[in-house]
Amino acid sequence: MTARNNIRGLAMKKVTVIGAGIVGLSVAYHLQKQGADVTVIDKDPAGDKVSFGNAGSIAVMEVNPAAMPGVFMKVPGWMLDPLGPLSLRPAHSLKMLPWLYRFYKAGRKNAGLPLHQALAALNRRAFDDLQSMLADTGLSGELHRKGALIVYESDAGFEADKSVWEMRKRAGVEAHSLSSEEARQLEPDLGSRVRHGVFAPQAGVVSDPKVLTDKLREWLAGHGVRILRGEVTGIRPAAHGTQQVLLSNDLRIDADDVVIAAGVWSQALTRQLGEQCCLESERGYNTTLKDPQVSLSREVIFAERKFVITPLSCGLRIGGAAEFGGISSPPNYQRSEALVTLAKMYLPGLDSGRGIPWAGHRPSTPDSLPVIGPSLAHKHVFYAFGHGHLGLTQCATTGQLIADLVYGHTPAVDLTPYSIARFQ
Ligand SMILES: Cc1cc2nc3c(=O)[nH]c(=O)nc-3n(C[C@H](O)[C@H](O)[C@H](O)COP(=O)(O)OP(=O)(O)OC[C@H]3O[C@@H](n4cnc5c(N)ncnc54)[C@H](O)[C@@H]3O)c2cc1C
Known part of the structure; x- marks a missing residue:
């Protein structure tokens, strides 16, 4: 006792x-x-x-459900792209039909607003609740509020996300649009591929989730x-x-x-x-580079390519991908390598040696x-x-x-x- x-x-x-x-x-x-x-x-x-290998982000700005209107139309393109963010293992596709049907319903026009409000209700409190738990357990030093930088490589991608940012702002998310130069001032190792940025100051990161x-x-x-x-x-x-x-x-x-x-x-x-219940394993992958030869001072999210890079105490973690293949299918670490290829496109000085690949099961609901x-x-x-x-x-x-x-x-x-x- x-x-x-x-x-x-x-x-x-x-x-x-x-x-x-x-x-x-x-x-x-x-x-x-x-x-x-x-x-x-x-x-x-x-x-x-x-819980050990995730990107370590306290992503309070993520208040929109994955099933936004129009997402279904993008799925074939994502799946055909070898560096794309999504894959569905054929052997698992029939088993996933109930989940996919609910995902489709969650993405229909007018279905998203209540989901967005429900996510916002949790995320509005999330940082403070975490901070308080970590303070009480002597772990305050593991949490850092550095904000997140979200970058875009195309004008079209930036324009297309404007409505998403409007929704986020209405939910209380703070966001500041940046030019490519301003984004690079925040993160000087980012290359010229970056055309636009948004800075979300309320986001945070933990030193290392494990x-x-x-x-x-x-x-x-x-x-x-x-x-x-x-x-x-x-x-x-x-x-x-x-x-x-x-x-x-x-x-x-x-x-x-x-x-x-x-x-x-x-x-x-x-x-x-x-x-x-309607729960699927949405397997995600990452590679952690111990000695990347570039540095970031906060989490950077690559909006169009749907991956993130976080500076953690154990190295620079490049993470993302959504693979639906069931809980027991073996991981495909080529996805971890694909994320490094993507990262090199944005961080020209990146040294990808000594990368540690990892995969984990996100417990994902369709809404x-x-x-x-x-x-x-x-x-x-x-x-x-x-x-x-x-x-x-x-x-x-x-x-x-x-x-x-x-x-x-x-x-x-x-x-x-x-x-x-x-x-x-
Ligand atoms: C690549 C990637 C990046 C991510 N990045 C982020 C991020 O930046 N920010 C964020 O907020 N989230 C992120 N996530 C998601 C986050 O990691 C998960 O949502 C979270 O860790 C889920 O935690 P959990 O405790 O529910 O599950 P788990 O960590 O899976 O823990 C469940 C535990 O239950 C145990 N268990 C299961 N069944 C039984 C049983 N029958 N009997 C006994 N024990 C059992 C398991 O052994 C396991 O230890 C990311 C996920 C991935 C894959």
Whole structure:
């Protein structure tokens, strides 16, 4: 029992969180802060996961869903381009039809505004919530608010995105248009390919997402949260309104409440509970260059080519790509190499030696909204997954919202848009 729990009190809730990615750990932090006795279960708590290798951006300006009107028309071009941002493995395409149909519906005219508002409601709080969690856990030094530079290589691309920036600004995102010279003043190593820029000062970056996740897990373990290794196979109601979490090694863990924060694997657990979800692995790739011979001082987003470069403490990380091929297909690291080829087009001095390739599964919903809220049928089960491209950005906010639900407080954000009910 932690000192914090001793002070708080008498009826200590026992809560089990499934998943030790950045979302599960943030949920565990907020529950522990409310006074819960928390156990986190993960099949490999310190193992590589998408929370380790992401781009490290606190991308609060990303308030538009992926399924914007017109996106479907661009898909064939992206898929035919060997350096393009999108690929769909043929063997997986039939299985993806329900997801693709929902993605298509989310992209129809007038469907996007509520999604945009729901994303903005989370992102508006995201930086402050993260800052507060990191301050309390002694990890403030891992977060830096340096803004993000979004660059365009064509007038047409810049013009086409103007409506997107207008929407973002209406949602409270600060953005300043820059000429190519102004963009290069911010980042002198960018080459002449850059024709326009937008500076978004509210964005941030973490020093290294793996270091952050490791340190948060270690902090929790040192402050009374049990971190257990085990693969959860199901959850079932037990005596007196409690829940029993079933593990593959036949172990059972009793809990008052259970939170599913198992990233892309969450769907298997919601199905076991009889609730449908629409979640796909959107595999992303990156290459981290330890000694790139160029430097950037903030995240740079390449708007038309849909990739990002972030300066992290472990090197310059070039990341992107969206590959739909299912959870068990092997990674294709040629995509990591393709990202380096793209980066060289914009950073002429880039030395691509000593690159470390990586791939991870984004847990993606067709409407770009995470699933945050209670199970529909199981009173003491809660969902915190499906954050797609924004799990690091939204982790602390999600943790706060789930802790409020578990403790019966009114969450600061209306959770209706994120409910799993939308998939039933
Ligand atoms: C290339 C790339 C770049 C990205 N860049 C950014 C970025 O800049 N900013 C941002 O905000 N987001 C970014 N993301 C997205 C972000 O990384 C994810 O949204 C986030 O990490 C998801 O975290 P999670 O905790 O939900 O999932 P995970 O990190 O996948 O954690 C889930 C955990 O659950 C465990 N688990 C699963 N099933 C079970 C089970 N049955 N029993 C026990 N344990 C189980 C797994 O072992 C795993 O540890 C990026 C993603 C990619 C691929």
